[in-house]
Amino acid sequence: MVYTFDLTGKVILLTGGYGYLGKAASESLVYHGGIVYVLGRSKEKFDKAFDGHSELGKKLHFQHCDVAETSSIKQAFETVIAEEGKIDVLINNAFYLDGQHPLTMTDEQWETGIDGTLSNVFRCVREVIPHLEKSESPRIINVSSMYGVVAPDFNVYEDFQGMLNPPHYGAAKAGVVQLSKYYASYLGKKGITVNTVTPGPYPPESVQEKQKFIELLEEKTLLKRIGKPEDLGGAFVFLASDASGYITGQNIIVDGGWTTV
8 A cells, every 4th residue: 555645535623723823734634635624613714714715615614613612522523424424533723711921820711721722632532532433544633832842932022921922821732742642542552543733933924013023933943934834734634644654642843943952
């Protein structure tokens, strides 16, 4: 058998698939032949994100799902099964949080951030396993962050307090890496691979207007530039494809070298 990056016929679920990075991942997966269901709460945001992309055709779909609610996750997965007959790949990209400053964050904000960044991944993984067990090439891909691997350099944020990375986000993203390793070990005997994709500095367009801040980010990378959404798509395509069939429990860091030194 020739192992390729062809995703033809694979049913792929992607939470948070219409955001800044999720949109590029969704497009890459479709362009490589995948049948992609974007799981989210807003059909309006989905339509706006993919407006004018008629070439995506019938391979890109919206499925309502609130990752904060187990019942909603279950219903979304069952709906996809009813329509497609299977689920091959789950990509956990969605997150939500509240609060930012490490000294003024409330207990409630902390708990919301942990739930929205780590616990929602656990819920989705737990609920998808019975469906993936029936797939011929089952994959789980979780999304972490460079701040789940290294601490922020607060010198970068000294003059940009509004951009400060919050403590619960990094703590939860570190948990995502470990959760992936845990389930990779637990599900290995079932043939289900579980890996992590860890993005580096990919500030959205609104943040890119702050030129000095962007220059500080660029200086921290070995490639001396911020990431573009399309830089990340290949990692998802690779891990969703048969080419990655013997890779599990790994964390693929796509950060321009930020965490290398």
